[in-house]
Amino acid sequence: xxxxxxxxxxxxxxxxxxxxxxxxxxxxxxxxxxxxxxxxxxxxxxxxxxxxxxxxxxxxxxxxxxxxxxxxxxxxxxxxxxxxxxxxxxxxxxxxxxxxxxxxxxxxxxxxxxxxxxxxxxxxxxxxxxxxxxxxxxxxxxxxxxxxxxxxxxxxxxxxxxxxxxxxxxxxxxx
Numbered sequence: 001x002x003x004x005x006x007x008x009x010x011x012x013x014x015x016x017x018x019x020x021x022x023x024x025x026x027x028x029x030x031x032x033x034x035x036x037x038x039x040x041x042x043x044x045x046x047x048x049x050x051x052x053x054x055x056x057x058x059x060x061x062x063x064x065x066x067x068x069x070x071x072x073x074x075x076x077x078x079x080x081x082x083x084x085x086x087x088x089x090x091x092x093x094x095x096x097x098x099x100x101x102x103x104x105x106x107x108x109x110x111x112x113x114x115x116x117x118x119x120x121x122x123x124x125x126x127x128x129x130x131x132x133x134x135x136x137x138x139x140x141x142x143x144x145x146x147x148x149x150x151x152x153x154x155x156x157x158x159x160x161x162x163x164x165x166x167x168x169x170x171x172x173x174x175x
Contacts, residue, residue, distance in 0.1 A: 009055040009160065013048060017041050017064045021071050036136055038143040041068060042083055042116065043151040046109045049090045051160050061087060075129060082119050086112045105152070110145045117141035 048056045065080035124131045
C-alpha cells in the first residue's frame with residue numbers, strides 16, 4: 001500500500017475527529033433530562049485500531065485526543081491517557097479480533113468503552129475534582145456503545161478494513 005494512501009487515511013481520521021469536536025462545541029441545548037450523545041471519537045479510535053492499526057499511529061492519536069481535551073475543556077491529558085491505554089489494549093488484540101465475528105468485536109469494544117468511562121469517573125473522584133453526574137456519564141458511555149457498530153460499519157465503507165490473510169500492512173508486517 002502506498003504511503004500516500006496511509007497519509008490520506010490519517011488525514012481522514014483527523015478531519016473526522018475535527019468535525020466531531022466542531023459539532024460537540026455547537027450550542028445545542030442539551031438541557032436537563034436529555035440523553036447525552038455518544039463520544040464518537042473513542043468509537044472511531046476503536047474501530048480503526050482494530051482494523052488498521054498502521055493508519056492510527058500513537059503520535060497521531062495522542063495529538064488528536066489532546067486537542068480534544070483542550071477544545072472540550074476536559075481535564076488535560078486524563079481522557080487522552082485512558083483512550084490511549086484502551087487503544088493499545090485493542091491494538092494488541094488485532095490478531096485475535098480478525099478471526100472473531102463482528103458481534104464478538106462489539107462486545108470487547110463495549111467492555112473497553114465502559115471501562116474507559118468508569119476509569120475516568122473514578123480518577124476524577126479520587127482526585128476530588130468536579131465530576132459530572134454518574135447517571136449522565138453512564139448514559140454517555142451507553143450511547144457510545146450503541147453507536148459503535150454504526151461507526152465500525154461507516155469505517156468499513158470508507159475503506160478502513162481488516163487485512164486479508166497473508167496481506168501485509170505498510171510496514172511489511174501483519175497488522
